[in-house]
Amino acid sequence: MGERKKLSTKERLKIPRQPMPEQDPHERIKNFREVPLGYTPELAMKEAQRCLQCPDPPCVKGCPVEIDIPGFIKKIEEGDFLGAVRVIKKTNLLPAITGRVCPQDEQCEAECVLGKKFKPVAIGNLERFVADYERENNLIEIPPRESPKGKKVAVIGAGPAGLTVAADLIQKGYEVTIFEALHKPGGVLVYGIPEFRLPKSIVQKEIELLEKLGVEIVTDFVVGKTATIDELMEKEGYDAVFIGIGAGLPWFLNIPGENLIGVYSANEYLTRVNLMKAYMFPDYDTPLIESRRIAVIGGGNTAMDAARTALRSGAEKVYLIYRRSRKEMPARTEEIAHAEEEGVEFVFLTNPVEFIGDEEGRLKAVRVIKMQLGEPDESGRRRPIPVPGTEYEIEVDTAIVAIGNSSNPLLLQTTPDIETNKWGNIIVDPATGKTSKKGVFAGGDIVRGEATVILAMGDGRVAARAIDEYLQTGKW
Amino acid sequence: MPEIVKKTILNRDVCRFEIMAPRIAEKRKAGQFVIIRLHEHGERIPLTIADADPERGTITLIVQGVGKTTRELNNMKAGDKIADVVGPLGRPTHIENFGHSVVVGGGLGTAVMYPIARALKDAGNRVTFILGARTRSLLILEDELKGFCDEVKICTDDGSYGKKGFVTDLLKEMIEEGEKIDFVIGAGPIPMMKALAETTRPHGIKTVASLNPIMVDGTGMCGACRVLVGEETKFACVDGPEFDAHQVDFDLLWKRNRAYIKQEKIALERYLKMQQGATF
Ligand SMILES: Cc1cc2nc3c(=O)[nH]c(=O)nc-3n(C[C@H](O)[C@H](O)[C@H](O)COP(=O)(O)OP(=O)(O)OC[C@H]3O[C@@H](n4cnc5c(N)ncnc54)[C@H](O)[C@@H]3O)c2cc1C
Ligand SMILES: Cc1cc2nc3c(=O)[nH]c(=O)nc-3n(C[C@H](O)[C@H](O)[C@H](O)COP(=O)(O)OP(=O)(O)OC[C@H]3O[C@@H](n4cnc5c(N)ncnc54)[C@H](O)[C@@H]3O)c2cc1C
Numbered sequence: 001m002g003e004r005k006k007l008s009t010k011e012r013l014k015i016p017r018q019p020m021p022e023q024d025p026h027e028r029i030k031n032f033r034e035v036p037l038g039y040t041p042e043l044a045m046k047e048a049q050r051c052l053q054c055p056d057p058p059c060v061k062g063c064p065v066e067i068d069i070p071g072f073i074k075k076i077e078e079g080d081f082l083g084a085v086r087v088i089k090k091t092n093l094l095p096a097i098t099g100r101v102c103p104q105d106e107q108c109e110a111e112c113v114l115g116k117k118f119k120p121v122a123i124g125n126l127e128r129f130v131a132d133y134e135r136e137n138n139l140i141e142i143p144p145r146e147s148p149k150g151k152k153v154a155v156i157g158a159g160p161a162g163l164t165v166a167a168d169l170i171q172k173g174y175e176v177t178i179f180e181a182l183h184k185p186g187g188v189l190v191y192g193i194p195e196f197r198l199p200k201s202i203v204q205k206e207i208e209l210l211e212k213l214g215v216e217i218v219t220d221f222v223v224g225k226t227a228t229i230d231e232l233m234e235k236e237g238y239d240a241v242f243i244g245i246g247a248g249l250p251w252f253l254n255i256p257g258e259n260l261i262g263v264y265s266a267n268e269y270l271t272r273v274n275l276m277k278a279y280m281f282p283d284y285d286t287p288l289i290e291s292r293r294i295a296v297i298g299g300g301n302t303a304m305d306a307a308r309t310a311l312r313s314g315a316e317k318v319y320l321i322y323r324r325s326r327k328e329m330p331a332r333t334e335e336i337a338h339a340e341e342e343g344v345e346f347v348f349l350t351n352p353v354e355f356i357g358d359e360e361g362r363l364k365a366v367r368v369i370k371m372q373l374g375e376p377d378e379s380g381r382r383r384p385i386p387v388p389g390t391e392y393e394i395e396v397d398t399a400i401v402a403i404g405n406s407s408n409p410l411l412l413q414t415t416p417d418i419e420t421n422k423w424g425n426i427i428v429d430p431a432t433g434k435t436s437k438k439g440v441f442a443g444g445d446i447v448r449g450e451a452t453v454i455l456a457m458g459d460g461r462v463a464a465r466a467i468d469e470y471l472q473t474g475k476w
Numbered sequence: 477m478p479e480i481v482k483k484t485i486l487n488r489d490v491c492r493f494e495i496m497a498p499r500i501a502e503k504r505k506a507g508q509f510v511i512i513r514l515h516e517h518g519e520r521i522p523l524t525i526a527d528a529d530p531e532r533g534t535i536t537l538i539v540q541g542v543g544k545t546t547r548e549l550n551n552m553k554a555g556d557k558i559a560d561v562v563g564p565l566g567r568p569t570h571i572e573n574f575g576h577s578v579v580v581g582g583g584l585g586t587a588v589m590y591p592i593a594r595a596l597k598d599a600g601n602r603v604t605f606i607l608g609a610r611t612r613s614l615l616i617l618e619d620e621l622k623g624f625c626d627e628v629k630i631c632t633d634d635g636s637y638g639k640k641g642f643v644t645d646l647l648k649e650m651i652e653e654g655e656k657i658d659f660v661i662g663a664g665p666i667p668m669m670k671a672l673a674e675t676t677r678p679h680g681i682k683t684v685a686s687l688n689p690i691m692v693d694g695t696g697m698c699g700a701c702r703v704l705v706g707e708e709t710k711f712a713c714v715d716g717p718e719f720d721a722h723q724v725d726f727d728l729l730w731k732r733n734r735a736y737i738k739q740e741k742i743a744l745e746r747y748l749k750m751q752q753g754a755t756f
């Protein structure tokens with residue numbers, strides 16, 4: 001392990017941003033393996049040299065969990081990769097995941113001082129590198145556990161929010177049980193985000209670590225159906241509950257023909273492929289309809305994931321239909337670039353008006369209309385307006401609707417004493433994650449609506465602290 | 477992993493399983509179902525909870541071997557374990573004392589209707605069960621139903637047992653004979669359910685059908701189970717599986733259930749071949 005090199009600012013500024021090696025686009029669309037291959041130690045140390053170690057680092061403010069970014073980058077430059085992970089893990093439990101999926105271009109990297117004149121420091125890539133280094137070399141340390149506190153906490157939902165709460169509270173000496181509706185823990189990390197963007201073995205490793213720490217994970221348990229929150233608290237003796245059930249109710253477009261065979265929600269399509277491994281049918285039992293020409297509707301990460309998954313599942317042609325222009329697309333810049341390199345055809349300023357089927361009820365085309373951008377709407381983006389007389393048909397046999405999710409009412413129907421807003425999201429005190437029901441906390445997408453992995457984890461951390469305090473003091 | 481504690485072969489295609497699932501056994505109500513996955517490579521499929529024994533902690537599933545997964549399950553035996561059983565899912569049947577309730581089970585629909593008939597009886601209804609199948613050897617649950625229903629009417633398509641004809645013929649007869657019917661509920665092949673709705677519609681008899689669309693998660697997360705009821709799209713796994721039969725678009729359901737017909741054939745043929753390989 002060395003010292004930080006004595007380079008002048010000028011010398012540092014001369015180093016170009018180190019690109020991450022990637023699988024070739026022609027090759028990668030034939031497999032589900034991860035696309036970016038990761039930095040080598042040399043590349044990482046070189047990239048780390050670019051950081052100016054700003055005294056009042058703006059990048060830190062861009063990170064929702066305020067990682068000491070210059071702190072960990074300095075350790076990388078010095079070759080102390082494990083030291084770097086330790087710095088990150090003080091505030092971010094799952095750096096191998098966030099390093100891969102955070103929208104860095106809107107968060108940490110957006111604020112980096114280098115970004116104004118040069119390219120920002122590749123903070124996400126560096127974060128990913130040290131987390132991978134730690135995991136691949138089996139150097140993950142099992143954190144110590146405080147002595148048992150004799151109290152039980154139920155965590156509902158094994159997505160990033162729930163996993164974070166569980167990790168923090170188990171270390172504090174609580175008994176923690178995670179109840180997960182699906183047969184595998186991980187939430188969107190396993191059923192939504194595809195293998196080629198986030199290898200499932202990484203998520204698996206994090207979950208194994210939690211189990212090693214003593215967290216009990218009960219899968220196939222739908223809270224609200226298998227048991228209610230009241231039953232968990234009153235009959236089964238859980239002293240506090242955290243709700244991290246995500247935003248899992250898919251929106252459809254509400255246009256004619258939406259129930260034709262071949263029209264999928266992104267949730268269904270991605271679940272079939274990622275969770276159920278339909279791309280390996282018939283070796284795996286879950287089928288997918290045979291698709292040659294696919295239209296994905298939407299412009300977010302989910303839409304990019306669906307489009308790129310479709311390519312890898314054997315489609316000859318994938319269109320991505322988005323009603324605004326490229327500039328307004330909410331997806332990560334890297335995903336948009338990757339989708340484009342892989343051959344997804346973007347159809348901007350266009351919106352579906354009808355799905356058209358054959359006599360068997362199978363989709364054969366989508367009828368679309370051109371849009372133009374009007375005045376900014378409440379989201380600050382310019383509102384798309386249809387241009388009359390511009391309708392036309394695109395021939396497709398599959399359409400994947402990826403226009404967003406809202407909250408699933410299944411659990412909340414059984415807890416009338418938890419207040420929600422008009423979208424069905426749980427209302428909490430942002431400083432603690434407390435809901436209107438005593439002993440019950442919430443965070444992640446079920447509170448925010450569709451947000452990000454790092455925000456869900458941040459919420460988990462806040463709630464864990466508040467749960468600890470509540471269970472210690474009994475004060476609500 | 478939940479264990480199969482008992483298996484009974486009901487006929488060539490249908491088996492009854494008692495499976496260890498104490499939480500579900502305690503919680504389930506008539507009309508609800510579970511989703512199961514047999515093993516790591518398995519598909520998630522819905523099956524009605526036909527019965528439960530909360531004391532022993534078991535639920536009963538009655539399974540008709542129609543494709544790869546159901547046949548594979550029917551080839552399992554007591555002592556075997558199933559990777560996943562989740563539930564109870566779906567809304568319980570709305571049960572009240574309607575007066576005279578006619579419960580209609582076509583083929584395997586009988587298994588779906590069995591717990592509902594029982595719940596209706598327990599709520600004080602006079603219960604007539606119309607039990608139908610293609611042929612005598614495929615009839616199931618006759619003795620069990622006769623044990624508590626006020627009347628069990630039987631028909632087979634080929635006349636090998638009971639009346640020759642369809643369940644709807646028997647229902648039509650009852651209506652024509654002027655019998656007072658306050659409530660009809662049924663499950664079976666989609667054309668049967670459609671015919672059921674058309675039989676009662678002119679008489680304004682409240683009629684409910686238990687639908688069987690393709691499902692994945694069973695919790696409202698994917699929308700695979702979309703059905704059209706009135707003018708509204710519903711997710712059968714959370715809004716159903718029972719709906720007002722007079723409002724259901726059965727043609728759409730029928731089409732959507734054929735979505736994977738090609739893949740299902742591939743999967744079944746491959747499975748049967750593998751099985752032969754194993755036996756010979
Ligand atoms: C396809 C896709 C791509 C995305 N890409 C990115 C990205 O690149 N970067 C990024 O930052 N964010 C991305 N997101 C958003 C991000 O995944 C979510 O914001 C994040 O996962 C929310 O975490 P969570 O813990 O709140 O919920 P989730 O991850 O949704 O997990 C909730 C869990 O709760 C379970 N559950 C639900 N109801 C019940 C119940 N009643 N009982 C028991 N368990 C229940 C669910 O099965 C699930 O496992 C993406 C989302 C999708 C869908
Ligand atoms: C709420 C509900 C309750 C049910 N209860 C029972 C029951 O008690 N006993 C019973 O034997 N069957 C029941 N079914 C039907 C059962 O789920 C299907 O027969 C089974 O999924 C077929 O799978 P397979 O692989 O054996 O056959 P496949 O060859 O895959 O399919 C045969 C047919 O079953 C339907 N099907 C296929 N996959 C699914 C799926 N994932 N979900 C639902 N339907 C599918 C399709 O119409 C298909 O054409 C129920 C279905 C629903 C929706």
Ligand code: SF4
Pocket residue numbers: 062063064065066067069092098099102103104107108109123124127454
């Ligand atoms: S957690 Fe996300 S936002 Fe924070 S530093 Fe890491 S990549 Fe950037």
Ligand code: SF4
Pocket residue numbers: 050051052053054057058059060069070111112113114121123
């Ligand atoms: S803003 Fe950029 S250069 Fe400054 S400390 Fe952060 S990463 Fe380093």
Ligand code: FES
Pocket residue numbers: 690691692693694695696697698699700701702711712713714
């Ligand atoms: S089965 Fe997925 S929403 Fe009903």
